Amino acid sequence: MDRKIIHVDVDAFFASVEQRDNPKLKGKPVIVGGTSDRGVVATCSYEARRYGIHSAMPIFKAKKQCPYGIFLPTRHSRYKEVSEEIFKLFYSITDLVEPISIDEAYLDITKLNRNPRNVAYYIKEQVKKKTGLTVSIGISYNKFLAKLGSDWNKPNGLKVITEDMIPEILKPLPIKKVHGLGNTSCEKLNKIGIFIVEDLLKMPSEYLVNFLGKYGIEVYDRIRGNDTRVVKNTRVSKSIGRETTLEEDTHDKTYLEELIFKFAKDISTSLKRKHLYGKTITIKIKLSNFESHTKSKTINEYINSFEEICMVGVNILNEIDLDRDIRLIGLSVSNLSKADVRQLNFFDLENDFCKNNEKL
Known part of the structure; x- marks a missing residue:
């Protein structure tokens, strides 16, 4: 049986939520990611994209290219709320839903006795009705082509790619x-x-x-139309991390340790909520000249407590020669597992830094 795969991508998600919540922003170049020149663009409206703005662009550069743009900070709790409403719709259609990010997913509707186009139109109609947002959808017999289809004619697009179109339809693509x-x-x-x-x-x-x-x-x-990957209805995160661009460049280790502590608490909360443990802790820094460096340590057992994550993170930071100012620092935990049995901890949880900062 030929598979029927749908890929759904919410158009300019963060920016679209902001425009939906504040109608005065509709039709205007909205850029989400922060107001500080030191941040980066998370996403932007299609009006802003006409100025060449794109995700991961430094805010200071975006301001030069789009001086009349409306720059907004991210509201992750709000985006998560809207995302959950959209995914609830997906799961009402099929159990075979594979989330790719907060605003896109694959759906396998092979076993549904429904025309894929009708399912796509239903998704579009319901997302618009429930959230006021538009989505672009690709339909095909595998994940690669479905994903390609959703990106074909954004925003609010719909593209079906069938086997008889391959490879001719792909030949002109970059x-x-x-x-x-x-x-x-x-x-x-x-x-x-x-x-x-x-x-x-x-x-x-x-x-x-x-x-x-x-x-x-x-x-x-x-590129010959073959992709055997299946839609998985469970997806374990590869890593969980936090990072921030500093207001001022610095190599003040005490201040950086405080940030590591805050990151560790936040990451620990996320890991526990998802019943995950990790073995590899990574520190990421970006120097004032935008040069990036990472340093990792893989330990002998899985952890998810903030004290343990904090201690390893601080130890890694202390091994880094901070002879130059940095503009960004991040902490992440990877090598994740759903392990539900903990061995006796070899850590000494009397780590002075983490213990003393518990009161913060």
Whole structure:
């Protein structure tokens, strides 16, 4: 049986929620991510995208390109509330829902006795009715093509990609549209004259494997319409982390340790809520010249208490030579597991820093 996969992506989610909650913002270039020049764009409205604004762009650059833009801080609790309402709709249609992020998901409707187009129109209608937002939807027989379809004619788009369209419909697309090809791989391919999918189709599978490593065969298959990945109705986070861009560049270790403490508490809360434990703790810093560095430590057992995360994080920070000012610091826990049995802890929880800061 051919699979029927739908990919749903909420259009400009954060910015659309802000415009919905404040009608005065409709039709205006809304940029969500903060008002400080030191932040980055989380997302922006389509009006702002006309100025070349995009996610991860530094706020100071966005302000130069769109001086009359409306810059807003993120409201994660509000976005989560709206997201939960949308996902409740997805789960009312099928149990096979795979969340990709707060604003997008795959749905496998193969076993439903319904036309995929009708399901897509129903989702669009209900999301608009319940939240006032629009979604773009892709429909196909695998995840790669469904995802490609949802991005085809945003916003409020709908694209069906069938097997008989392959590979002709893919040939003119830039190679960055191929799932599995990141910026570095695309740059390498561009250097040898590979810019569009039609160029990729001329490359033998052996060459792609040699050139791209283990992902080469996946890329080879996908551009020919083959993708065997299934929609999973459970998705374990790969990592949980927090980071912040500082108001002023600094290498004050005491201040940075305080931030690590706050991050550890927040991460611990998230881990416990999801019944997760982690073994790898990572500190990320970005220097004043935007140069990024990470340092990780993998411990012998799974942890999720803030004291343990804090202690490892502070120890890692103390191993970093902070001879230059930094503008951003982050903490994350990865190598996660749903483990429900803890071994005796080898940590000495009398760690002075974490214990003393418990009162903060």
